Amino acid sequence: MINYYGWTEMIFNHISLRLPGEPKRYLVNPFGLNYDEVTPENLLIVNADGQLVGESAHKPNPAGFALHGSIHTAREDIHCVIHTHTNAVCAVAMKQGGFSHDNFYGAQLFERVGYHDFEGITLYDEERPRMLESLGDRHVMVLRNHGIAVGEADVARTFFLLWIVQRAAEIQCHAGMIPGPDVLITDEIKRSCAKDAAALIAGSSAADKMFDAAVRKMRKERGPLWAGDTV
Numbered sequence: 375m376i377n378y379y380g381w382t383e384m385i386f387n388h389i390s391l392r393l394p395g396e397p398k399r400y401l402v403n404p405f406g407l408n409y410d411e412v413t414p415e416n417l418l419i420v421n422a423d424g425q426l427v428g429e430s431a432h433k434p435n436p437a438g439f440a441l442h443g444s445i446h447t448a449r450e451d452i453h454c455v456i457h458t459h460t461n462a463v464c465a466v467a468m469k470q471g472g473f474s475h476d477n478f479y480g481a482q483l484f485e486r487v488g489y490h491d492f493e494g495i496t497l498y499d500e501e502r503p504r505m506l507e508s509l510g511d512r513h514v515m516v517l518r519n520h521g522i523a524v525g526e527a528d529v530a531r532t533f534f535l536l537w538i539v540q541r542a543a544e545i546q547c548h549a550g551m552i553p554g555p556d557v558l559i560t561d562e563i564k565r566s567c568a569k570d571a572a573a574l575i576a577g578s579s580a581a582d583k584m585f586d587a588a589v590r591k592m593r594k595e596r597g598p599l600w601a602g603d604t605v
Contacts, residue, residue, distance in 0.1 A: 375533065376456070377409035378592045381540065383459045384408070387521075388435070390442040391529060392453040398422045400446060402439065404432035413600040422447045437497045441517075444502035445509065445525055452513065452525035454532040459521040462543035467516050475564050476556050477549065479542035482571035484564035488512045492519040514539055530585035531575050537584075538571070 376382055376389065385406050393399040402420050403412045419427045424439025442455045466473055475484040490508035493501050496517075509515045513535060515523045522539055526532040549556060559567075574580050593599070 375588055375592055376458070378588075378596070379540075381458045381460050381536075382409045386438070387457050387459060388438055388442055388455075389457075390439070390446065390455045392446060393419065398447070399427060400442070402434060402442070404430070405435035405438065406432065437495075440496050440499065440502060441505060441523055444505055445523070448506050449509075449525065451527060453527055454529050455523060455525040456532055456536050457521060457523045458536065458540075460540060460543070462547045463522045463540065464520070465547055466543045467518055467520055467522065472516055472518075473542055474546045474549075474556075476559050477542065477545040479538050479545055481559055481564045481567040482538055483514060483542055484561075484568040486512055486514055486568055486572065488515045490515055490517050492517065526575065530581045533588070534575055534581040534584050 385408060388402055391401045393401060396419075398421055400420055400422070401417045402424075403409070404416055404418050407416065416430070416432055418430055418432060418434050420434050420436075420439060421427055422443040424434050424436035424443055426434050441457060445452055445455050472489055473483055473487055474480045488509045490505050493504070496505075505515070509523075513525055517523065522536075522543075524532055524536045524539055526535050593605075598604070
């Protein structure tokens with residue numbers, strides 16, 4: 375669905391998922407494949423350092439897994455991490471103020487976003503502690519001048535959260551092109567909105583229903599997603 379919604383970055387960026395019952399083992403997309411070339415058969419299993427576990431015709435990108443590995447290792451509540459570089463998200467990541475919380479989607483992220491200063495391409499283990507400090511106990515981290523990372527308890531909830539982040543960035547970019555002052559939201563309303571949004575993701579079936587609906591829409595428009603896909 376990252377490919378379906380156009381949130382891909384050629385062969386770059388990662389989606390990672392902790393394997394249940396397998397401590398410190400994660401599924402990740404193979405380095406070098408387009409997102410529409412990734413199938414259940416070629417997904418890789420890696421450790422927290424991004425090193426391949428088992429055998430595969432494809433290779434992981436250990437350097438690119440530095441962000442994911444650090445989050446997975448430190449946060450037992452996060453089982454899925456998605457990192458993207460969409461135009462809207464990268465534009466917001468460049469702004470000193472980061473995300474605006476004065477639109478419907480941005481308000482849902484109030485006091486829920488961490489910010490990590492740009493240190494170059496995330497290649498080095500020495501940056502991991504600083505990234506974790508920037509994330510704190512939150513589930514959204516803006517990599518300044520770079521992109522976004524979101525993490526949640528499962529795939530559906532992570533996708534739902536990413537969708538909110540993406541929509542917030544898009545609305546902010548569009549609003550910035552229109553002359554005139556914005557209508558501001560009070561911190562009290564923002565805080566209440568963010569609390570309700572977090573509860574909706576964590577404690578209801580909304581994320582599952584939204585994810586399933588998105589999958590149905592994608593399958594209706596695209597048919598089988600890979601050779602042998604009969605779901």
